[in-house]
Amino acid sequence: MSIADDIKAIAGGFGVTLRHMLRRPVTIQYPEEKRVPYPRFRARIVLTRDPDGGERCVACYLCSAACPVDCLSMEAAEQADGRRYAAWFRINFSRCIFCGLCAEACPTLAIQMTPDYEICKRDIMELVYEKEDLLIDGCGKDSSYNFYRHAGIDVTQPRGEGLEETPPVDVRSLMP
Amino acid sequence: MTASPVVDIALFAAKLGMVFFVILTLAAYLVFAERRLLARIQDRRGPNRVGPAGLLQPLADLIKLLTKEDFIPAAADRWLFLLAPAMAAVPAILTFAVIPFGAPVTIAGHEVPLLIVDLNVGLLFFLALSSIAVYGVAIGGWASNSKYSLLGGIRGLAQLISYELSMGLSLVPVVMLARSFSLTAIVDAQRAIPFIVYQPLAFIIFLISITAECKRIPFDIPEAEGELVAGFHTEYSGMRFGLFFVGEYINIIVLGGLAATFFLGGWHGPFLPPLVWFTLKTLAFAFFFIWTRGTLPRLRYDQLMHLGWKVLTPLALLNILVTGWWLALTS
Numbered sequence: 232m233s234i235a236d237d238i239k240a241i242a243g244g245f246g247v248t249l250r251h252m253l254r255r256p257v258t259i260q261y262p263e264e265k266r267v268p269y270p271r272f273r274a275r276i277v278l279t280r281d282p283d284g285g286e287r288c289v290a291c292y293l294c295s296a297a298c299p300v301d302c303l304s305m306e307a308a309e310q311a312d313g314r315r316y317a318a319w320f321r322i323n324f325s326r327c328i329f330c331g332l333c334a335e336a337c338p339t340l341a342i343q344m345t346p347d348y349e350i351c352k353r354d355i356m357e358l359v360y361e362k363e364d365l366l367i368d369g370c371g372k373d374s375s376y377n378f379y380r381h382a383g384i385d386v387t388q389p390r391g392e393g394l395e396e397t398p399p400v401d402v403r404s405l406m407p
Numbered sequence: 408m409t410a411s412p413v414v415d416i417a418l419f420a421a422k423l424g425m426v427f428f429v430i431l432t433l434a435a436y437l438v439f440a441e442r443r444l445l446a447r448i449q450d451r452r453g454p455n456r457v458g459p460a461g462l463l464q465p466l467a468d469l470i471k472l473l474t475k476e477d478f479i480p481a482a483a484d485r486w487l488f489l490l491a492p493a494m495a496a497v498p499a500i501l502t503f504a505v506i507p508f509g510a511p512v513t514i515a516g517h518e519v520p521l522l523i524v525d526l527n528v529g530l531l532f533f534l535a536l537s538s539i540a541v542y543g544v545a546i547g548g549w550a551s552n553s554k555y556s557l558l559g560g561i562r563g564l565a566q567l568i569s570y571e572l573s574m575g576l577s578l579v580p581v582v583m584l585a586r587s588f589s590l591t592a593i594v595d596a597q598r599a600i601p602f603i604v605y606q607p608l609a610f611i612i613f614l615i616s617i618t619a620e621c622k623r624i625p626f627d628i629p630e631a632e633g634e635l636v637a638g639f640h641t642e643y644s645g646m647r648f649g650l651f652f653v654g655e656y657i658n659i660i661v662l663g664g665l666a667a668t669f670f671l672g673g674w675h676g677p678f679l680p681p682l683v684w685f686t687l688k689t690l691a692f693a694f695f696f697i698w699t700r701g702t703l704p705r706l707r708y709d710q711l712m713h714l715g716w717k718v719l720t721p722l723a724l725l726n727i728l729v730t731g732w733w734l735a736l737t738s
Binding site: 241244245247248249251252254256257258260 | 444446447448449450451452698699701702703
């Protein structure tokens with residue numbers, strides 16, 4: 232009885248392989264066919280701008296602190312009006328593991344992942360992206376978010392004039 | 408009609424050259440076919456970049472193997488190491504000499520039998536050469552002076568003694584039915600009905616044994632890349648590795664041809680020309696080997712021993728007895 236079962240099992244295996252032989256391969260022929268990545272696919276990192284065209288990045292170093300492979304580096308600087316920006320910003324894509332922790336850490340939504348996965352280079356030094364390579368003229372995923380409208384007190388607007396912010400209470404006139 | 412030896416020799420040489428060319432080309436393309444078919448079994452496409460549909464892939468592989476460094480390990484037994492790949496490939500291609508691959512044809516008034524030599528002990532010649540073929544494996548494993556190679560060589564030898572017996576015994580009923588050791592006579596005896604009809608058990612035993620003979624996947628324990636790196640050819644590189652490799656595929660073609668000759672009636676068949684029938688049958692066996700490789704896992708060393716000694720050999724002996732009894736009754 233067990234021999235009959237064994238033969239049945241082996242024949243079943245042969246049947247499975249034969250069926251797969253006649254099935255369409257799942258391979259995507261890469262250079263000719265390209266798969267369309269999902270919108271949240273994590274690949275090449277960009278630095279976005281706010282809706283008014285200013286740089287979102289405030290050089291807070293949170294992304295470089297979050298980066299598990301230390302591929303992010305920058306130097307903070309300050310404009311005359313007190314608005315912070317990165318004097319230089321560098322991502323070494325030869326070390327980047329595209330984990331997305333930098334984008335998650337970013338409080339201003341400046342650093343974002345794009346679905347552009349085709350960033351192979353002949354020379355490894357070309358994978359070191361400087362700020363001008365990273366900065367794009369767009370808002371990326373959150374097109375209406377402007378960090379300084381929420382938190383830019385005394386930099387872009389006086390106290391009490393930001394979004395979702397009530398004017399400060401004058402304690403001297405505040406009577407019960 | 409006066410026989411002119413010059414034309415005979417020329418025809419013979421042409422036949423020899425043709426057979427060599429066809430076998431080697433077929434072996435190279437069998438590698439390609441295997442890669443494509445295995446890929447399809449695994450829902451992949453396989454090599455399709457070199458030339459149209461990847462058809463020039465064997466050529467690219469050949470160039471790669473020829474231009475690679477021919478490495479000899481420092482501690483290797485130099486001469487045996489150099490000799491072993493040839494010892495694996497040559498018996499495989501020599502075996503084809505006795506296989507009739509078509510009906511005799513007449514060219515310019517000369518009858519040319521479509522086989523190289525019609526030995527009256529062709530079957531024994533094949534058994535002898537298949538035993539010699541394992542020396543390539545054993546010597547290659549020994550001469551490499553590496554533990555993996557040595558273990559592969561030992562396994563090759565142990566495998567040989569477990570399947571060779573059942574292979575030889577499974578062919579005895581064929582000889583009993585054909586009453587000859589000559590492969591031409593065996594093919595002629597199957598003019599009406601192929602022997603697979605009379606001898607299905609012998610056919611199955613032979614099929615399992617030749618799978619072990621050409622070290623194909625359920626029985627590829629001398630190579631066993633999961634355990635022994637690459638077994639007996641671990642230390643080989645370049646064209647010497649290529650010779651082992653091509654030898655394996657020549658072996659598939661030759662053993663497929665032999666299985667067709669012994670059990671499927673050789674080149675006999677309706678409608679199509681004999682040569683086409685023989686090629687079809689041989690390639691069917693090659694396809695079966697590839698299919699098996701895509702399906703079955705590797706047997707353990709002791710499982711092969713068990714199968715060879717405790718299952719196949721007694722069955723083959725029983726088959727001989729029954730065949731003899733049946734022949735005695737019907738004659």
